[in-house]
Amino acid sequence: MRRFDYYQPQSLSEAFNLMERLKGDAVYVAGGTDVIVKMKQGAISPKALISLRGIEELRGMESDGGIKLGSMVLFRELERDPHVGAKYYAMKEAASLLANPQIRNVATIGGNLCNAAPSADSAPPLIVLDAAFLLEGPGGSREIPVEEFFTGPGSTCLEDVEILREIRIPAPENKSGNAFVKLGRLKQDIAVVNAAAMVMMEGGVCKRCRVAVGAVAPTPLRLREIEQMVEGGSIDEELLGAVESKVKELVSPITDVRSTQEYRREVSGILVKRALKEALTRAQM
Amino acid sequence: MRKVINITVNGRSYEKPISSNQTLLDFLRHDLGLTGTKKGCEVGDCGSCIVLLNGRPVNSCLVLAVQAHGKEVVTIEGLATGEGLHPLQEAFIREGAIQCGFCTPGMILSAKHLLDKNPQPSELEIREAISGNLCRCTGYQKIIEAISSVSAQGQVE
Numbered sequence A: 001m002r003r004f005d006y007y008q009p010q011s012l013s014e015a016f017n018l019m020e021r022l023k024g025d026a027v028y029v030a031g032g033t034d035v036i037v038k039m040k041q042g043a044i045s046p047k048a049l050i051s052l053r054g055i056e057e058l059r060g061m062e063s064d065g066g067i068k069l070g071s072m073v074l075f076r077e078l079e080r081d082p083h084v085g086a087k088y089y090a091m092k093e094a095a096s097l098l099a100n101p102q103i104r105n106v107a108t109i110g111g112n113l114c115n116a117a118p119s120a121d122s123a124p125p126l127i128v129l130d131a132a133f134l135l136e137g138p139g140g141s142r143e144i145p146v147e148e149f150f151t152g153p154g155s156t157c158l159e160d161v162e163i164l165r166e167i168r169i170p171a172p173e174n175k176s177g178n179a180f181v182k183l184g185r186l187k188q189d190i191a192v193v194n195a196a197a198m199v200m201m202e203g204g205v206c207k208r209c210r211v212a213v214g215a216v217a218p219t220p221l222r223l224r225e226i227e228q229m230v231e232g233g234s235i236d237e238e239l240l241g242a243v244e245s246k247v248k249e250l251v252s253p254i255t256d257v258r259s260t261q262e263y264r265r266e267v268s269g270i271l272v273k274r275a276l277k278e279a280l281t282r283a284q285m
Numbered sequence B: 001m002r003k004v005i006n007i008t009v010n011g012r013s014y015e016k017p018i019s020s021n022q023t024l025l026d027f028l029r030h031d032l033g034l035t036g037t038k039k040g041c042e043v044g045d046c047g048s049c050i051v052l053l054n055g056r057p058v059n060s061c062l063v064l065a066v067q068a069h070g071k072e073v074v075t076i077e078g079l080a081t082g083e084g085l086h087p088l089q090e091a092f093i094r095e096g097a098i099q100c101g102f103c104t105p106g107m108i109l110s111a112k113h114l115l116d117k118n119p120q121p122s123e124l125e126i127r128e129a130i131s132g133n134l135c136r137c138t139g140y141q142k143i144i145e146a147i148s149s150v151s152a153q154g155q156v157e
Helices: A012-022 A035-040 A076-079 A084-088 A091-097 A109-115 A125-130 A222-232 A237-250 A262-285 B024-029 B087-093 B102-119 B121-130 B138-151
Strands: A003-005 A026-029 A048-051 A061-064 A066-070 A134-138 A140-147 A150-152 A161-167 A176-183 A194-202 A205-214 B002-009 B012-019 B050-053 B056-059 B072-074
Touching: A012 A026, A012 A048, A012 A161, A026 A035, A026 A109, A035 A109, A048 A194, A066 B012, A076 A084, A076 A091, A084 A091, A091 A176, A091 A194, A125 A205, A134 A222, A176 A262, A176 B024, A176 B087, A194 A262, A205 A222, A205 A262, A222 B072, A222 B121, A237 A262, B012 B024, B024 B050, B087 B102, B087 B138, B102 B121, B102 B138
Parallel strands: A003 A048, A026 A048, B002 B072
Antiparallel strands: A061 A066, A066 A161, A134 A140, A134 A161, A176 A194, A194 A205, B002 B012, B050 B056, B050 B072
């Protein structure tokens, strides 16, 4: 690794000051499981790292009906949290399938999101759970829906100095269920395709639906057309078959070391179907 | 950028100057001479560099030495006491869970953390706990049997 300076500010304002001073030369680092690897591989070589580890304000988890996650919450904490496990299944499943326990002891949810890989496991669950992100910079804070956060592979709408401070997930509605599914060579590998779904059912009719897929487009993708197909009727095999075909039309995957474009297109339809089925089962429990 | 860190490794305190681009792995191996922690892939895939950082298993190739300031580290060298090997070390030998031995320190530390938290794990829980540890000799079955034999004895420390 090239030489760099290392800073560990103790507050957000200290971090903003450092970043303003070092703008262009520094990157923020959370757990480091992506940033350090990129530095070792020479993909990035910042002159300075500003670590967010010392900032207490980014650490907590709070339930207020819904749940608020500091961006420095570890995947291992998420995976084990009883509140998350009780209602936010999609989030819990994504957390427990991300890499391996040793990585999850270090990797943070904010880091996974800010790294903005199209395959980020934490993104589809947050999309279907209608999460919002609180971004904070020296000029104040703003709240945006998850979908607006990702702007391309590895890029987000964060301004130079801004930090993802908090992830806010509203409480899932009654009679709703949500789920996350992932296909990798092994479960712990980076996803070939991942998907999440949420359905809210009333008397056998789907009142509200959310569907998202990852690793099949430049950003994690919310599939509004699929949601509209599902809402307003019952979820049966015929509908799921139509959903599967439609998903394949909506995605725009690439070929890389993990998979081919064709395979990703094929399985994205199947994964969305499985996620919907699983969400439906939970909604009916 | 040079920094001085205070760190406890296997119960012993050190105050050492380090450079900020040094990983905890290199610090342990080069500065402290603790070469039991192995350097494999260096990008967090293989688990041969796993150490316990404040009790939790982490890949020391992805942690900067400066980030371990004020923390407690246990490496494979810290497991044996004056009186003999740790039960997990004994079990790995007894069950033939070692082939080339390169993954062994990481495997044992992941297993130690598991058994500290959960003295009677299921086979699935054992497999999950070592899912970040790759054995290129592919001797997983014996490794799982070794860990499971210690949990059955209920003599983990």
